[in-house]
Amino acid sequence: MQTALKEIEQIPPHQLYGRVGGVRGLTLEVNGAQAALSVGSRCSVQSRDGRSVMAEVVGFHGDAAVLLPYGTLEGIGMGCKALVAEHNPMVYPSSRWLGRVINAMGEPIDGKGPLPRGNQAYPLRGVPPQAHARQRVRGKVDLGVRALNTFVTLCRGQRMGIFAGSGVGKSVLLSMLARYTQSDVSVIGLIGERGREVQEFIEDNLGQEGLARSVIVVATSDEPALLRRQAAYMTMTLSEYFRDCDLDVLCMMDSVTRFAMAQREIGLSGGEPPASKGYTPSVFSELPRLLERAGPGTGKGGITGLFTVLVEGDDHNEPIADAVRGILDGHIVLDRDIAEHGRFPAINILRSLSRTMPGCNSEDENELVKHARRLMAAYSNMEELIRLGAYRAGSDPEVDEAIRYHDALEAFLSQNQAEGCTLTEGYSQLAGILLAGQE
Numbered sequence: 020m021q022t023a024l025k026e027i028e029q030i031p032p033h034q035l036y037g038r039v040g041g042v043r044g045l046t047l048e049v050n051g052a053q054a055a056l057s058v059g060s061r062c063s064v065q066s067r068d069g070r071s072v073m074a075e076v077v078g079f080h081g082d083a084a085v086l087l088p089y090g091t092l093e094g095i096g097m098g099c100k101a102l103v104a105e106h107n108p109m110v111y112p113s114s115r116w117l118g119r120v121i122n123a124m125g126e127p128i129d130g131k132g133p134l135p136r137g138n139q140a141y142p143l144r145g146v147p148p149q150a151h152a153r154q155r156v157r158g159k160v161d162l163g164v165r166a167l168n169t170f171v172t173l174c175r176g177q178r179m180g181i182f183a184g185s186g187v188g189k190s191v192l193l194s195m196l197a198r199y200t201q202s203d204v205s206v207i208g209l210i211g212e213r214g215r216e217v218q219e220f221i222e223d224n225l226g227q228e229g230l231a232r233s234v235i236v237v238a239t240s241d242e243p244a245l246l247r248r249q250a251a252y253m254t255m256t257l258s259e260y261f262r263d264c265d266l267d268v269l270c271m272m273d274s275v276t277r278f279a280m281a282q283r284e285i286g287l288s289g290g291e292p293p294a295s296k297g298y299t300p301s302v303f304s305e306l307p308r309l310l311e312r313a314g315p316g317t318g319k320g321g322i323t324g325l326f327t328v329l330v331e332g333d334d335h336n337e338p339i340a341d342a343v344r345g346i347l348d349g350h351i352v353l354d355r356d357i358a359e360h361g362r363f364p365a366i367n368i369l370r371s372l373s374r375t376m377p378g379c380n381s382e383d384e385n386e387l388v389k390h391a392r393r394l395m396a397a398y399s400n401m402e403e404l405i406r407l408g409a410y411r412a413g414s415d416p417e418v419d420e421a422i423r424y425h426d427a428l429e430a431f432l433s434q435n436q437a438e439g440c441t442l443t444e445g446y447s448q449l450a451g452i453l454l455a456g457q458e
Contacts (some may be wrong), residue, residue, distance in 0.1 A: 035103040039064065039095060040083055046288050047074060047092070048083035049101045056084045058289075061104040066094035073104070075245055078289030086409035087288050089124075089245050092124075096347075107144065110253065112260040113137035117204065118324055120221065120235045123250035128237065137260075143252040145259055147311040154315040154347075159379055160269075163199020164192070165440040166432045169449050170368045170388060171351055172442075174375045175267055176315035178324035180275075180343050184333040190216070191436055192353065192364045193273055196222030196325060199439045202269035204261045205233040208254030211247050211277030213237040216302075240277075242286075247281035255312045262320040270313055270322050276329040277337045283367065295338040303342055310346050349373040362433050369396055387450055395428060397421035427452045 037052030048063060060076045064086075068109055073096065074086035110125045113135045120129040127134050144280030156176040162168055173179055183189040197207060197220075203430070207225075209217060217237055220232060234257050251272060260271040269278070269404065272278075279302050286299030294300055313324030326347065328340050344350050351371045358365035369392070377385040398421035404410040412419060431452055434440065440448075 026456055037062070037084070037103070038099060038102045039097055039099040041097070042092060042095065044288075045092070046089065047086040047088065047095065048080060049086055050083050050370055051100065051212065052103055053084055055103050059107075060084075061108070062086060063102040063104050064088070064095055065097060065100045065102070066271065067099065068094040070094055071321075074101070078291075078426070079284055080315070081289070085289060087243070087245055087285060089243055091442070093439075102239045104346070107142050109140040110169060110256055111137040111140055112257050112282055114261075114264065116202045116234050116257070118231050118233070120217075120237060121253070123236065123238045123242070123246040123253055125253060131381065131446060139260075141256050141260055141436065143256050144247065144308075145256055145312060147314070148317050152317045154317065154321065156315055156375055157321070159442060161199075161201040161442045162196055163201075163439040163441070164195055164364065165448070166364065166366045166368065167351065167435050168440065168442045168445040170392070171349065171366075171371045171373045171381055172376050173323065173349070173373060174379050175323055175372070176321035177349065177375055178258075178313045178326065178347045179192065180347045181254060181325060181353065182330050182335055182350055183327070184330045184355055187353045187355050187358050187364050188272070189241045189329070190220075190325055192351075192366075193271065193325075193327060194220065195364070195434075195436055195439075197271060198229055199224055200269050201323075202323065203232070203266040204227070205269045206236070206254055206261065207233055208236045208250055208272040209271075210250050210272060210274060211238070211281065212240065212273060218340055244281040244284040248278060248285065251278040251309060255309060258322045259312065261423045262316045263318070265319040267320065268322045269325070271325045272327065274327040274329050275306070275310075276327075276331075276339050278309065288402050298338055302339075306339075307340055307346050310343070331408075333349050348375065362429060363436075364434065368392065369391045369399060384446055390453060391424075391428060391449060393417075394421045394424050398425050424452065427455075 034279060035052055035055045037049040040050040041048035044163040056076050058076055062074050064072045064074050066072060072088050072090045074088040076084050077087045078085040086126045089181055114134045119127055123364045156174040156177060161174055162173055234394045236250050236254045239246045254272055258268045261268045282305050283298050291299035291301055313322040315321040328343050330340050331337050349372050352367045354367035357367060397417045401418050402411055403431050431448060
């Protein structure tokens with residue numbers, strides 16, 4: 020009853036509207052309501068065939084507001100009415116959303132009926148907790164992936180990026196993390212993904228058990244840029260809700276790059292100048308606003324973030340990868356050469372980093388990891404000579420040791436998609452390899 024009364028109180032006593040004065044490409048120009056509109060405001064545009072298309076203000080051109088639609092422009096022409104809608108859209112999440120698949124607007128798309136409405140409103144563009152009020156990252160998270168648990172250990176409340184080119188195994192690794200990572204709740208955002216992969220991810224990768232403790236937000240690649248961007252906001256908003264319920268939340272987003280592409284499209288439509296590789300300045304201001312919403316909360320709950328970055332042309336220094344790497348608390352690098360040699364997941368341990376290590380490990384664990392990294396680095400430096408047969412045994416004792424351990428370490432880093440591995444098992448197996456080699 021109280022919620023209904025609050026909604027009634029929020030109903031405006033009058034309705035403001037403007038008229039469509041022009042259509043340019045994918046944008047609309049609306050006249051007559053400029054005083055009530057600002058960047059981020061929304062209008063409901065009434066088409067001539069009776070449809071209502073939501074659109075968002077992305078800029079102004081002269082006396083007209085420039086709007087980008089959330090749908091198609093069919094049926095919209097000069098003189099169509101544009102009703103001014105709410106400026107800061109809200110969502111009313113509930114714990115009963117677990118096990119559901121929704122779109123960027125917070126509507127169910129799984130055919131399981133309507134979503135129950137929560138009591139508290141959450142803004143889609145929320146702000147992260149104050150830096151001084153946040154808790155510190157807490158104990159280690161069991162990711163279920165042997166290579167990550169031992170060499171790139173993740174803590175609760177940490178934000179990690181997964182950097183990979185196309186076809187290197189990013190989706191497979193993500194599915195393993197979604198299935199095996201230990202958390203109370205998972206919120207998974209599929210941003211700009213192929214439509215056919217959504218059902219495969221839910222049925223094959225998550226399964227019924229994983230879905231029961233997850234909420235999945237979907238915006239496929241064919242949807243407008245505004246919806247792809249909003250799907251990322253929706254993912255973070257739902258994560259914040261469960262965090263405020265004092266739960267440990269795993270937030271997974273695939274991918275941040277497609278969020279950036281959507282923001283680039285929106286920025287260019289609003290008249291922003293293109294900067295690095297065509298990305299507009301707003302892209303680089305929106306990325307930290309989005310990613311900083313993950314992390315520890317002010318109470319018991321926290322958001323552990325795993326964000327994939329699609330590296331264009333295998334260039335790990337391209338603008339988005341470079342910007343995201345500087346914001347997050349570590350990065351996992353998937354290497355095409357490793358994938359081509361048949362080792363999956365194709366994680367380049369030497370190029371991957373967790374900023375919470377070695378602080379979260381014991382001295383024995385750190386020594387174990389340091390020893391294994393040193394062996395892998397020694398082998399990597401001489402790899403070409405070893406493969407060509409140009410290296411002579413006995414030339415370098417460290418390289419000889421690295422060659423002796425190489426096959427065992429490669430087997431350790433390999434892991435089948437259907438195989439899980441705990442933190443304890445990973446360190447135990449690594450210790451067994453290194454001790455066996457000393458005998």
